[in-house]
Amino acid sequence: MTSTEITYAWAINHAMDEEMARDPRVVLFGQDVGRMGGVFGVTRNLFEKHGPERVRDVSIVEHFVVGGAVGAALGGLRPIAEVQFADFLLVAGDESFHKLPKWRYMHGGAFTIPVVIRAPSGIQGGVGAEHSQSPEGHYWHTPGLKIAVPSTPADAKGLLKSAIRDDDPVIFFETRRLYRVKGLVSDDPELLVPFGQASVRREGTDLTVVAWAGMVPEVLAAAEMLAAEGLSIEVIDPRTLVPFDWETVAASVRKTSRLLIVHEAPLTMGPGAEIASRAADELFVELDAPVRRLAGPDVPIPQNMALEQFCFPQVPEIVAAARELIRW
Amino acid sequence: MTANPHAHEHVLLQMLRIREFENRVQSLFSDGLVKGSTHLANGQEAVAVGMAFALHPGDPVLCTYRGHHHTIARGLPLESAFAEILGRATGCCGGKGGSMHLTDKSLALMGSYAIIGSHIPIAVGAAWASTLTHDGAVTCCIFGDGTTTIGSFHEALNLAAVWRLPIVFICENNLYSEYTAIGDVVPIEHPAADRAGAYGLDRIVIDGNDVEAVKEAVSLARERASAGRGPSLIEALTYRHGGHSRADPGDYRPREEVELWLSRDPISKYADRHEVSTQRLEQLGAEARDEVDRALRKALAAPAPAAEALLSNVWSEESS
Numbered sequence: 001m002t003s004t005e006i007t008y009a010w011a012i013n014h015a016m017d018e019e020m021a022r023d024p025r026v027v028l029f030g031q032d033v034g035r036m037g038g039v040f041g042v043t044r045n046l047f048e049k050h051g052p053e054r055v056r057d058v059s060i061v062e063h064f065v066v067g068g069a070v071g072a073a074l075g076g077l078r079p080i081a082e083v084q085f086a087d088f089l090l091v092a093g094d095e096s097f098h099k100l101p102k103w104r105y106m107h108g109g110a111f112t113i114p115v116v117i118r119a120p121s122g123i124q125g126g127v128g129a130e131h132s133q134s135p136e137g138h139y140w141h142t143p144g145l146k147i148a149v150p151s152t153p154a155d156a157k158g159l160l161k162s163a164i165r166d167d168d169p170v171i172f173f174e175t176r177r178l179y180r181v182k183g184l185v186s187d188d189p190e191l192l193v194p195f196g197q198a199s200v201r202r203e204g205t206d207l208t209v210v211a212w213a214g215m216v217p218e219v220l221a222a223a224e225m226l227a228a229e230g231l232s233i234e235v236i237d238p239r240t241l242v243p244f245d246w247e248t249v250a251a252s253v254r255k256t257s258r259l260l261i262v263h264e265a266p267l268t269m270g271p272g273a274e275i276a277s278r279a280a281d282e283l284f285v286e287l288d289a290p291v292r293r294l295a296g297p298d299v300p301i302p303q304n305m306a307l308e309q310f311c312f313p314q315v316p317e318i319v320a321a322a323r324e325l326i327r328w
Numbered sequence: 329m330t331a332n333p334h335a336h337e338h339v340l341l342q343m344l345r346i347r348e349f350e351n352r353v354q355s356l357f358s359d360g361l362v363k364g365s366t367h368l369a370n371g372q373e374a375v376a377v378g379m380a381f382a383l384h385p386g387d388p389v390l391c392t393y394r395g396h397h398h399t400i401a402r403g404l405p406l407e408s409a410f411a412e413i414l415g416r417a418t419g420c421c422g423g424k425g426g427s428m429h430l431t432d433k434s435l436a437l438m439g440s441y442a443i444i445g446s447h448i449p450i451a452v453g454a455a456w457a458s459t460l461t462h463d464g465a466v467t468c469c470i471f472g473d474g475t476t477t478i479g480s481f482h483e484a485l486n487l488a489a490v491w492r493l494p495i496v497f498i499c500e501n502n503l504y505s506e507y508t509a510i511g512d513v514v515p516i517e518h519p520a521a522d523r524a525g526a527y528g529l530d531r532i533v534i535d536g537n538d539v540e541a542v543k544e545a546v547s548l549a550r551e552r553a554s555a556g557r558g559p560s561l562i563e564a565l566t567y568r569h570g571g572h573s574r575a576d577p578g579d580y581r582p583r584e585e586v587e588l589w590l591s592r593d594p595i596s597k598y599a600d601r602h603e604v605s606t607q608r609l610e611q612l613g614a615e616a617r618d619e620v621d622r623a624l625r626k627a628l629a630a631p632a633p634a635a636e637a638l639l640s641n642v643w644s645e646e647s648s
Binding site: 025027053054058059061063064066067068069070071072073074075076077079094095098099103104105106107108109110111112143144167168 | 388390419420421422423424425429431432433438439441443446447448449450451452453454455456457458459460461463467479480483484486487490640641642643644645
């Protein structure tokens, strides 16, 4: 099967297009996803191809985008719901923290909820405190939700296809900074990227760095610079946080004896704390240096780009932290 | 409700089963056999029974945390309901949901909830699904007067009307938003019906203690939805005989008001209208009590869930 070089956004579009063609139960809805093709253009052409019944524009109504998806799933559909920004998902707090993850459990397993919520996240430049967050940790703290955090076009497509075919609810975080990044993506409509299987983005022996979504390109750039100094970095992209491929991380740390976690979400109670804690617990004797986290600062994200640039770990910081851990 | 003379007794018996069930649930809580909370529907039986007679099999129903009456009227076996409230493995949710989440998928009871108003978007989503699966079902969504001040109510009603979805909304207006008189917190007399016009819907107010009026209104609304003419919003006036939850005696309500509504009791109202003698009504009551007691005995004898049940039902594949 051939591959084509397409953008991350277009890979997401193809995943939806193929799955909608494959399964008539798959529907897409959200604000401006229809005629307009999505606020970031990710759903372009789907309205024309799959029709207004299956690609639906809604009013400004996040409660319904998430709650209605639960109901549509109860009614036998496999809905993909888009919120324009991951930040807006918090408007539907009850629906995303209670209904989506709990409807199955609190009814004793009577229902399956095959819902995908697509949530564009992360800092993109100048859109401020309510359009820039990376809230994956909130959802990781909520039992009953699967979480995808793709960093490449190929993974975005393959993971979204897996998400759509999954019988459990998935929050699918799309990194807006990556929408225009291109990569080779298989044209095979049956090529899925399974959940719970990390990708080793770069092999190395001196330090393990775990990063996902928009931080993967930054970490890879740092690793490249460190290689010039003779330092060998292993970069692990978990690709999904739930389920989390701990085995791949643990095997890497057994090899490198050092672990750095890099994420965009704020440091305190961020997702890195969970990974660091587990490493301290299970890999204590393997470690030759403290487990370190690099993350966004504990502040709301300012609109001003001169300040915003400090709100996620930058390549020089990653390089410095890596050097320090390797020389510990 | 039909030409069959025994049909009256069947309707009465349904309401009496609910009444007796609720009385037993109250005792179970008072006796400390169940922990947590429960929200009883004594006095509101006619809404549930009228609704159940109007709906078709397979019509999805989403009801509230005060939902024993809706689920029982829809056919939930009493033993299954008791077992759930008692936290037994044989309960309709395996003992994980409790009083506020009674459900039974095989009866198209699609779940109940404990956050006010949060099931309305879910019900609208289910109704949307029917337009794509063409299953011919009409979704029924029941909520209380207090729900009408929550955003979800307005948001979901708006889309249901715009999309002309096959759904019937029933507001059980029991005059109290938990412990607060609804009149104190909304600027209109009818919290649901007076807002219907905002969504292009008819203003429908019915006597929710009149089981026949409920059945008629829901049947008409169902017919309309089924014919592709969109949703209806029915406000059914009724009254809680008790307080909001198990520990609440409802003392904040004026005595005259309580007495007035007790005199409008849906069971005696229906019995009087159909000239069912006091003696016969008592016999039917005893029949209902017996059935309830038998169901309760079985539920009490059922085992609690095994400890490993704690971790099941989070994921569709247990190995996830």
